[in-house]
Amino acid sequence: MSNKAMNIGDAASASGVSAKMIRHYEEIGLIPAASRSDSGYRTYAERDIHLLRFIRQGRLLGFSMKQIAELIGLWLDQSRPSSKVKQLALSHIAELDDKIKELQAMKGTLEQLACHCHGDARPECPILDGLAKL
Incomplete structure (x- = not known):
């Protein structure tokens, strides 16, 4: 450049x-x-x-x-001491771990709801029922 x-x-x-x-x-x-x-x-x-x-x-x-x-x-x-940079990175890693846990919980809930849905022409839908209860 x-x-x-x-x-x-x-x-x-x-x-x-x-x-x-x-x-x-x-x-x-x-x-x-x-x-x-x-x-x-x-x-x-x-x-x-x-x-x-x-x-x-x-x-x-x-x-x-x-x-x-x-x-x-x-x-x-x-x-600057590199310890400050490392602490910021470690703090962010902890935040990412928390987000990963939240996403895994969301995925598990959706998988459970989808597992109970027949996915056919019937109007009953455990996914929508589950969302209405959450």
Whole structure:
């Protein structure tokens, strides 16, 4: 990638983050406000693209926006102890484990309901009955 400034469309393509999300991240202060060209268009440098890719990776791993903001702060702080980063990751792993348990419980309930449904032309449906009771 060159050091040439990119417009928001090019930045979106280079980072894998949509232009809409780039504007949103800027609006909520997750990324610094973009530089502007003489004609008022947003311009992005290689450093901005790198930050957008970092955010994208964090989102792909399921980190919340608040957690990503913390990670960015830690990433930019060259004197940070890695223990802080590890603690944030371990906390997120615990959250993911909780979500996995919730999803497994939902799946089990749906499997149970589907098992009792005949799936034929009759109007009786244990799935709908079960949902009405839950």
